[in-house]
Amino acid sequence: MSNISNNIPEKTIERLSEYRRTLIRCHKQGIKHIFSHVLAGMHGITAVQVRRDLMLIGFSSDTKKGYDVDVLIEFISAILDSPSAMNIGVIGMGHLGQAITKYFNGKGLKLRIVASFDVDADKVGTTIDDIPCFDMADFESAVIDHDINIVILSCPTRVAESMVVPIVNAGIKGVLNFTSKPLNFPLGIVVENYDITTLLEKVAYFVKEGESGDAAE
Amino acid sequence: MSNISNNIPEKTIERLSEYRRTLIRCHKQGIKHIFSHVLAGMHGITAVQVRRDLMLIGFSSDTKKGYDVDVLIEFISAILDSPSAMNIGVIGMGHLGQAITKYFNGKGLKLRIVASFDVDADKVGTTIDDIPCFDMADFESAVIDHDINIVILSCPTRVAESMVVPIVNAGIKGVLNFTSKPLNFPLGIVVENYDITTLLEKVAYFVKEGESGDAAE
Known part of the structure; x- marks a missing residue:
C-alpha cells in the first residue's frame, strides 16, 4: 500500500x-x-x-x-465502508479474473463488481457471471458510465504496465494489482500490489525454518 | 501467519x-x-x-x-528456498483453485503444484492443467505418494473447517488458506489465512479516506 x-x-x-x-x-x-x-x-x-x-x-x-x-x-x-457504494471493475477476465468475480458476486458486500474488461473478442460483449465484459479500448467511457472507483488488475503480467496510463486517465482512485509486476501510480491513487506467489513463498519459508528448527532440537 | x-x-x-x-x-x-x-x-x-x-x-x-x-x-x-523441492496440493478445484494452478504452472518456481483434490465426480480422476485431481477421500494416501508438504485451500468456505482434521492427519506442514474462514492449526503447522476480501476492503478504505482528505483541503 x-x-x-x-x-x-x-x-x-x-x-x-x-x-x-x-x-x-x-x-x-x-x-x-x-x-x-x-x-x-x-x-x-x-x-x-x-x-x-x-x-x-x-x-x-x-x-x-x-x-x-x-x-x-x-x-x-x-x-470501513464508504457512505456510497464503491463500484469495481475487473481488468482481465482470464481464470483469475473470473475466479475473483465469482468470489465477490453474491457476497452482499458494499463493494460491487459492476463491469469487466478484456481484449479477447470471444469475451467482449458477453456477460460473465452476470457482469458485462467490455473491450479494454472502451475502458474510459465504461468507467464513467458505471461510476467505477476501483479496479482489480488480473490481466497477464506482461501487459500490466500498459494499464497504468488508461487507469490514471480514467480517474480511478484505487488499484488492487494481482499481477506479478508491482506498479507505481501518481500520488492520490491507492495501490495494493499483491502477487499470490509472495504468500506461497512465505508459507514455504516458515515451513522450511520450522523443519530446520525441529532438526536442531 | x-x-x-x-x-x-x-x-x-x-x-x-x-x-x-x-x-x-x-x-x-x-x-x-x-x-x-x-x-x-x-x-x-x-x-x-x-x-x-x-x-x-x-x-x-x-x-x-x-x-x-x-x-x-x-x-x-x-x-527463501528449501534445499529440496516443496510439493504443493490444491484442495478445491473450483474457479479459484484452477486459477491458482494455472497461475503457478510453468512459472518455474521451486514450489510445484503436484496434485489437486475435489469431491466433484466430474473432476476426480481427470487431469486439470496437467495436474491430476484426486478424490478428497484419498487425501492422506495421495499426500504420502506425492510427498506433499503444503496445501492451498481453495474449497468453498462452508467446508473449510472440515478440512482441518484431514490436513493435520496427513502431516501437512503449511497451509495457505484462501477461504473466508480463518482456520487454527496445532503448533508446528504454518498457516497463512488470506481472504482477498480483506485486500479489497483495505483499498476501498484508503480510497474513501483519500477522498475525505481531498474534501477537507
Whole structure:
C-alpha cells in the first residue's frame, strides 16, 4: 500500500475486515456477545491485539458478557465502508479474473463488481457471471458510465504496465494489482500490489525454518 | 501467519520474495547491476527499507555500480528456498483453485503444484492443467505418494473447517488458506489465512479516506 497516510495502521484495517467477517458469521449462528479472547482465538492472535485494534477505532463498550456482536459489526462498518457504494471493475477476465468475480458476486458486500474488461473478442460483449465484459479500448467511457472507483488488475503480467496510463486517465482512485509486476501510480491513487506467489513463498519459508528448527532440537 | 517464530520478520520475507521476482525480470532484460534506490522505486518503498532488508539477511556487497543482480538473486534464493523441492496440493478445484494452478504452472518456481483434490465426480480422476485431481477421500494416501508438504485451500468456505482434521492427519506442514474462514492449526503447522476480501476492503478504505482528505483541503 502506498501514497495515502492515515491514522489507522494498514494492518489494523486488515484485521477489522477480518473481525467483521467473523462477527457476521457469529451473528448468523445466533451469537449475541463475544469476548475479546474468543474473537482473538478465532484469528490466532492475542486478546490484547483485538482490544488495541478496537481502541484505535474508539470502540470501548466491552461488557461483562463481552462485545455486543451486532453493535460491533455496525461500528466496524461505519469505519470501513464508504457512505456510497464503491463500484469495481475487473481488468482481465482470464481464470483469475473470473475466479475473483465469482468470489465477490453474491457476497452482499458494499463493494460491487459492476463491469469487466478484456481484449479477447470471444469475451467482449458477453456477460460473465452476470457482469458485462467490455473491450479494454472502451475502458474510459465504461468507467464513467458505471461510476467505477476501483479496479482489480488480473490481466497477464506482461501487459500490466500498459494499464497504468488508461487507469490514471480514467480517474480511478484505487488499484488492487494481482499481477506479478508491482506498479507505481501518481500520488492520490491507492495501490495494493499483491502477487499470490509472495504468500506461497512465505508459507514455504516458515515451513522450511520450522523443519530446520525441529532438526536442531 | 502463526505458530513459527523466526529472526527474519514476515514482512521482510514478503519483500524478499518480491525483490527476487523484480531481479529475475531485470536479469531477463540483461540488467547486470541495480542501485538500492532503483529497486526501491520499483516497489514504491524507500532505499533505506531495501538496504535494511538486505542487511537483515547479511547481504552487503553493494558496489559503486549497485547490487550485482545475479548474485543477489542467488543470495535471496538461498534464504527463501528449501534445499529440496516443496510439493504443493490444491484442495478445491473450483474457479479459484484452477486459477491458482494455472497461475503457478510453468512459472518455474521451486514450489510445484503436484496434485489437486475435489469431491466433484466430474473432476476426480481427470487431469486439470496437467495436474491430476484426486478424490478428497484419498487425501492422506495421495499426500504420502506425492510427498506433499503444503496445501492451498481453495474449497468453498462452508467446508473449510472440515478440512482441518484431514490436513493435520496427513502431516501437512503449511497451509495457505484462501477461504473466508480463518482456520487454527496445532503448533508446528504454518498457516497463512488470506481472504482477498480483506485486500479489497483495505483499498476501498484508503480510497474513501483519500477522498475525505481531498474534501477537507
